[in-house]
Amino acid sequence: MKETRIQLTVIVLALICIGIVMIYSASCVNALETYHDSLYYLKRQSLFLAIGLLSCFLVMSMDYRQIQPHAKTFLGFSIFLLVLVLVPHIGQESYGARRWFKFGVFHFQPSEFVKLAVIIYTADFLSRKQQLIRDFKQGFLPPMLVVGVTCLLTVKQPDLGTTIEIAVVVFGLMLIGGARLLHLAIMALGAVPIVIYLIVKEPYRMARIIAFLDPWQDSQGIGFQLTQSQIALGSGGVFGVGLGHSQQKLFYLPAAHTDFILSIIGEELGLVGALVIIVLFVSFIWVGIRLIRQTHESFGYFLSIGIILMLGLQAMVNVGVSIGAFPTKGLPLPFISYGGSALIFHLVAIGLILNVSKTQDQKF
Numbered sequence: 001m002k003e004t005r006i007q008l009t010v011i012v013l014a015l016i017c018i019g020i021v022m023i024y025s026a027s028c029v030n031a032l033e034t035y036h037d038s039l040y041y042l043k044r045q046s047l048f049l050a051i052g053l054l055s056c057f058l059v060m061s062m063d064y065r066q067i068q069p070h071a072k073t074f075l076g077f078s079i080f081l082l083v084l085v086l087v088p089h090i091g092q093e094s095y096g097a098r099r100w101f102k103f104g105v106f107h108f109q110p111s112e113f114v115k116l117a118v119i120i121y122t123a124d125f126l127s128r129k130q131q132l133i134r135d136f137k138q139g140f141l142p143p144m145l146v147v148g149v150t151c152l153l154t155v156k157q158p159d160l161g162t163t164i165e166i167a168v169v170v171f172g173l174m175l176i177g178g179a180r181l182l183h184l185a186i187m188a189l190g191a192v193p194i195v196i197y198l199i200v201k202e203p204y205r206m207a208r209i210i211a212f213l214d215p216w217q218d219s220q221g222i223g224f225q226l227t228q229s230q231i232a233l234g235s236g237g238v239f240g241v242g243l244g245h246s247q248q249k250l251f252y253l254p255a256a257h258t259d260f261i262l263s264i265i266g267e268e269l270g271l272v273g274a275l276v277i278i279v280l281f282v283s284f285i286w287v288g289i290r291l292i293r294q295t296h297e298s299f300g301y302f303l304s305i306g307i308i309l310m311l312g313l314q315a316m317v318n319v320g321v322s323i324g325a326f327p328t329k330g331l332p333l334p335f336i337s338y339g340g341s342a343l344i345f346h347l348v349a350i351g352l353i354l355n356v357s358k359t360q361d362q363k364f
Contacts, residue, residue, distance in 0.1 A: 008287045019336035026264040027257035048340035052347035059351030071124035078117035081110035082153035099157045109341035111162045119306035126177040127298035133178045161329035169309045212327035228253040233266040240270030257338045262322040281315045300356035307349045
């Protein structure tokens with residue numbers, strides 16, 4: 001398993017290195033104009049990376065099984081943070097959303113912690129209640145109640161993208177854990193009208209759906225972000241316009257260094273650069289599956305599945321949004337997009353996977 005761990009580590013480091021370079025390229029003009037420092041976002045991301053790597057090493061240095069008895073504590077604390085961030089004057093509001101705590105120059109997004117806490121809780125539940133998982137009341141309902149509470153709080157921020165991500169990951173874990181398809185189908189069908197209501201209720205969400213269906217119909221209005229993303233990808237051709245030579249990052253493409261960084265990669269490095277990113281993520285998922293198949297301990301098995309599901313799903317959605325295959329969701333590209341909370345907790349998640357694999361080697 002050591003060779004597989006090395007492969008996973010190399011893939012993650014490659015994604016991080018590409019991310020550092022592209023964050024600077026995509027953000028330098030914006031940072032210079034806004035903060036009079038072209039290195040502003042690069043410096044902050046480098047600091048987040050240092051914290052994330054340190055956290056990753058700390059997680060790797062312990063036995064991941066020591067986390068299991070505290071699964072409910074992590075979940076309870078994460079839910080408490082979700083409640084706290086909604087309190088005025090405590091949670092930081094930006095563009096109508098209240099998702100962050102602000103500590104000086106640092107911004108902490110509790111939903112990133114919640115995703116990992118929910119995975120840990122579900123992995124613990126499945127490992128302890130495996131024989132009851134097909135029972136609706138004792139084996140299926142408790143995780144669904146947890147999903148319901150966390151989704152309710154994240155959608156209040158509002159953050160529908162993270163809400164759907166949490167639900168899909170837990171559903172995936174429950175399916176793999178042996179839950180009845182009938183129970184999952186009933187729950188999924190029950191969620192459909194709720195999602196539709198949440199979309200119809202908010203004009204900006206409806207605008208995203210309309211823009212997704214035909215962004216060029218209103219390319220200067222609701223379709224602006226998607227059309228600019230497609231222009232960036234199309235402008236790059238096969239080999240790109242050259243690193244640092246993007247035109248779309250010059251205040252045309254919103255969120256160029258965060259949610260739409262793949263579009264800048266496609267513009268500057270071309271189809272080849274974008275395909276390299278996709279191949280790296282496909283390789284990450286493949287290597288992750290290999291580690292999972294070699295895991296014989298129940299908690300570590302479900303924990304690793306949840307983490308791979310979370311990161312793989314987030315990468316797929318981000319790529320899909322950038323190319324216009326999905327409506328705009330606001331989910332960053334793991335390890336590449338700018339964002340401190342996401343990078344730190346994604347590296348913690350990688351530390352957990354590597355820890356599971358290392359512990360398996362020592363035990364077996």
